[in-house]
Every structure is written in C-alpha cells, then in structure tokens.
Amino acid sequence: xxxxxISPLHRAARFWEAPIGKKAVMAITGLILFGYVIGHLLGNLxxxxxxxxxxxxxxxxxxxxxxxxxxxxxxxxxxxxxxxxIVSAVQLWLQNRAAxxxxxxxxxxxxxxxxxxxxxWSGVIVGAFIVFxxxxxxxxxxxxxxxxxxxxxxxxxxxITGFQNPLVAGxxxxxxxxxxxxxxxxLWSMFQSMGFSHPRYTPLxxxxxxxxxxxxxxxxxxxxxxxxxxxxxx
Amino acid sequence: xxxxxxxxxxxxxxxxxxxxxYEVPNVSEHxxxxxxxxxxNEDLIAKNEEPVAFxxxxxxxxxxMCGCMVNGVAHGPLPxxxxxxxxxxxxxxxxxxxxxxxxxxxxxxxxxxxxDRTAFDRLIAAGGFISVSTGSAPDGNxxxxxxxxxxxxxxxxxxxxxxxxxxxxxxxSASLFMAAKIAHLALLPQGxxxxxxxVKAMVGQAGQELFGSCTNIGECEAVCPKEIKLEVIARxxxxxxxxxxxxxxx
Ligand code: HEM
Ligand code: FES
Numbered sequence: 001x002x003x004x005x006i007s008p009l010h011r012a013a014r015f016w017e018a019p020i021g022k023k024a025v026m027a028i029t030g031l032i033l034f035g036y037v038i039g040h041l042l043g044n045l046x047x048x049x050x051x052x053x054x055x056x057x058x059x060x061x062x063x064x065x066x067x068x069x070x071x072x073x074x075x076x077x078x079x080x081x082x083x084x085x086i087v088s089a090v091q092l093w094l095q096n097r098a099a100x101x102x103x104x105x106x107x108x109x110x111x112x113x114x115x116x117x118x119x120x121w122s123g124v125i126v127g128a129f130i131v132f133x134x135x136x137x138x139x140x141x142x143x144x145x146x147x148x149x150x151x152x153x154x155x156x157x158x159x160i161t162g163f164q165n166p167l168v169a170g171x172x173x174x175x176x177x178x179x180x181x182x183x184x185x186x187l188w189s190m191f192q193s194m195g196f197s198h199p200r201y202t203p204l205x206x207x208x209x210x211x212x213x214x215x216x217x218x219x220x221x222x223x224x225x226x227x228x229x230x231x232x233x234x
Numbered sequence: 235x236x237x238x239x240x241x242x243x244x245x246x247x248x249x250x251x252x253x254x255x256y257e258v259p260n261v262s263e264h265x266x267x268x269x270x271x272x273x274x275n276e277d278l279i280a281k282n283e284e285p286v287a288f289x290x291x292x293x294x295x296x297x298x299m300c301g302c303m304v305n306g307v308a309h310g311p312l313p314x315x316x317x318x319x320x321x322x323x324x325x326x327x328x329x330x331x332x333x334x335x336x337x338x339x340x341x342x343x344x345x346x347x348x349x350d351r352t353a354f355d356r357l358i359a360a361g362g363f364i365s366v367s368t369g370s371a372p373d374g375n376x377x378x379x380x381x382x383x384x385x386x387x388x389x390x391x392x393x394x395x396x397x398x399x400x401x402x403x404x405x406x407s408a409s410l411f412m413a414a415k416i417a418h419l420a421l422l423p424q425g426x427x428x429x430x431x432x433v434k435a436m437v438g439q440a441g442q443e444l445f446g447s448c449t450n451i452g453e454c455e456a457v458c459p460k461e462i463k464l465e466v467i468a469r470x471x472x473x474x475x476x477x478x479x480x481x482x483x484x
Contacts, residue, residue, distance in 0.1 A: 011478070011479070014478070015478045015479075017441075018437055018438070018441065018474070018478070019437075019441065019447030019448075020437060020447070020470075020471050020474045020475065021474075021475075021478060022447075023447070023448070023471070024471075024475055092447055092449075095446060095447065096404075096405035096406070096407070096446035096447060096449070098339065098444065098446075099338060099339050099340070099405055099406035099407070099444055099445055099446030100337055100338055100339060100404075100405075100406040100446070101339055102337055103337065104303060104306055104334050104337055105240075105242075105253060105332060105334060106303075106305055106306040106332040106334070107303075107306040108305060108306035108307045109453070110451070110452060110453045110456045112452070113451045113452055113453060116449060116450060116451040116452070117404060117451060119449065185450070188450075189449075189450040191468075192450050192464070192467065192468050192471070193450065193471060194471065194472075194475065195468050195469070195471040195472025195473075195475055195476075196468060196472070197464065197465040197467075197468030197469070198465070199463075199465065202465070
C-alpha cells in the first residue's frame, strides 16, 4: 500500500499556500465573475427594447420575494468569488513585489504585455467600480433610486437619469475600458494558469479573449453613450 | 565606434552601489559585448581603477554564466542570444547603454554585474533530477521515446540556467527556469516515477527562495536565449494541479 493521502483539509491548505494553487483559485473565481459579467450585460441590453417596461419587468423578476433564495445563493457565491479572487491577487502581488526589492534604473517592457502588467490596477479600479455601481443602482446612496412599487425598481428611469450626469457616465465608461483590459488578459490567462497551452490554440484563444472583452465593453459602454447623445431618453 | 556605458558598480554585497559612466572610444563592430567590456577593463586596470566584475565562462552561448541587463533587456536587444554571443555590430556609434545586474531578492549582487544564482542550484537539488542507479551506461535504444516527445523534451532541456527569465520578469519569478526543467523530465519515461514529487518540491522550494510567481506576462519568453516557450509553464501548472489533488505521497 502506498502512503495514505493527507487529509482533504490539509491538502486544500497546501494548495492555497502555493502560488500555482492561488492562480487556479483566481482562474476559477475569474471564470465565475466572467459568467456574471455576461449575464449582467444581457440584462442591461434589454434597455434598448421598444417595450420600455421590458427591463423593469426583468428587475421585478429578480427582486420578486418568491425568488429570494436563488437570488441570495447567487449573490453569496459571487461575493465569495470576488473575495477569493481579490485575496489571492493581493497576496500574490505582495509576494511578487517583495521578490524584487531593488528595481532597475532602466527597464524595457514587452509591448504586448500592457494589459498583463496593469492587471492589479485594472482590477482595483474595477473593484472600486463594483462598489460604486451597487451603491448607485442597487442601494441608491449615490442618487435616490425610483421604485414603481415595492420590490419593483424603475431601472429605466434610474439608469437614464444617472447617465445624464456626465461624471457618472464617464466613470462607467472608464471602468468598462479597464474591465475590457482585465478580461483580455484574464480570459486567456486562466487557461494558462489551469495548465492549458498549445502552439495552435493559444494564439486563437488570445484573439478570442480580445474579441469577447471588446464586445462586452462595447455593449456596456453603448448605454451611457446612448444616454449622453440623447438616443435613449425617458 | 564610440560607446558610452553606464554600469552598476557595487564593491561587495553590502555596498550601496551606484551607476558610473564610462566611455569606450575604439569599439570594433567585430567585438562581442564581453570583449568590449574586456577592453574597458584593460583601460581601467591601466588607470589603476577597479575593473568591472562580470560573469562569463564559455563565451559560446552554452554555459549560462554570462548575462546582464542592457538598456533594460536581459542579454541585450538581440532575441535568442546570450550576452557573450551579442556582437557590437548591433550597436551604432554614440550609443548609450545602461548595464545592470540581474535584480531579484533571490539573486543577491556579489559585485558589480555578478549575482549569486545558487538559488537555482537549490531548486534543482529540490527535485530537478531523476534518481537512477549508477553503473554502466544503459544501452542507448533500450527505452524508446517517440520523436515528438523527445523533441519537446529537448526544447525544454536547452535551458542553460542563466537567470535571464528571473531578471526580466516583473515579478522576479523563476517559473520559466523551473518549468523548463520539469517539462524536460516529465516528457521522458525516466522522469515519470518522480514526476509528482518533483513538481511539488520545486514549486515549494521556489517559494522558499523568495522568487515571485507567474502572472502570464511573457517577458521571460521574450528574452530567453534558448527561446524556451511559455507553454512549459502551462505544463508545470498542469502537473502541479494534478499532483496536488491526486498525488499520494508525502
Ligand atoms: C468583474 C470582476 C472581475 C472579473 C470578471 C475578473 C476576471 C479575472 C480572470 C478571468 C482572471 C484570470 C485568472 C488567471 O490568471 O488565470 C483574473 C486575473 C486577475 N484579476 Fe480579476 N477579475 C475581476 C475583478 C478583479 C478585481 C476587483 C481585482 C482586484 C484586485 C482583480 C485582480 C486580478 C489580478 C491581479 C489577476 C491576475 C492576473 C495575472 O496577472 O495573471 N480582478 N481576473
Ligand atoms: S559565457 Fe557561457 S553562455 Fe555566455
């Protein structure tokens, strides 16, 4: 008989200790957040429906007390994913910074790695944006949120009046550009972190990641632009 | 041609260190980069100054001893070469070059451009080997290896352990070096029995040596004199993830 496997808890702790383990956690939680970003975009695009109540009905469906349990399960899972993702990122960041206490007087960069080198900053700003976004449209502490009835927010009104403020619209646009960069590097990176790389498919994967990241950003950015240019009105 | 050098001068491990400017007036385009430094050193010795310490051995691009940052690029601007194989014909009259040692917490500066890379030796000692019984050499064709596997393994085995990957990596990570060794052995039948133990031991040792970790940036691949590909790091990740969840041994 070979040696007995160590306890699952011990195994998980050792996995988390190792940088490659933490990167796998980042890849999996990043994938969950990516899934959410796609779902959220599809929700947002309903604002273009000719039926002005379409997006409000969708919101009322999400807020319906009958759906409270699945809603909170998903919210908890997303929160856990965000926390794990950020905790791994920050711990690795600190370790990596400590690995070179004295930097170079002159350092060249590989130009294609701009998004990769700025992951921490795009991540931090997207993180701050998530907080702002929830305060703005869910909690209503940035601008008061209108409701049609209890648990039926007037999303169309809240979004359009929010984006009529150029500062709010500008921050949303900036955050989406950074999310685009973060996702571009993140989406192909998670394959590499999970051990997938192939001379034929990895270049395609990078192109696909860029395409998906740009489509997500364009879809989301179109909404504040549509409001600012007067294409979307109340 | 005339070359202006700004070189990191540091007397010993505890000295603060500083950049110092030198001019080398008569550089021939046929000189190698290290020969240009030899010329500078002869000049310094004649002037009773301390010559610039730099590592080198084979000067053929195969031993892995040489290397420093040239204008922020490990081994200088020519891809796929070591510093000793870089020739002055790639520079032009009046060029200003900044020479700095590899910078990483795991590679302390010994003197000027010389760094201590024994952390790499400890990584190898942790698992970058296969345990074989010594004795007479085995018959060359006793163990057959498919051509694709042996070529992939040879690509990884081309690593000369110069440390350019660590030097260039924004995280001072040794991932490309470790992964090259792991891939080299994991692709061959002889590497199988210790495959799980090896990847776990080497990854653990890299953390103890205070190397950083990989964020998939690719600067290592861009400067590797042996053009080792980032793909080996994915192989290492795959082996590590598998070994972490299914490995039995302690
Ligand atoms: C909408 C929210 C987010 C999504 C969808 C997302 C997605 C991803 C994905 C898929 C990865 C790839 C993981 C890998 O390397 O395998 C990643 C990496 C990363 N994320 Fe995020 N992330 C989000 C928010 C954040 C936030 C708020 C931070 C803030 C600290 C952050 C910091 C990072 C960092 C540092 C990496 C490492 C990238 C690397 O260099 O390899 N992310 N992200
Ligand atoms: S001196 Fe041997 S590789 Fe350059």
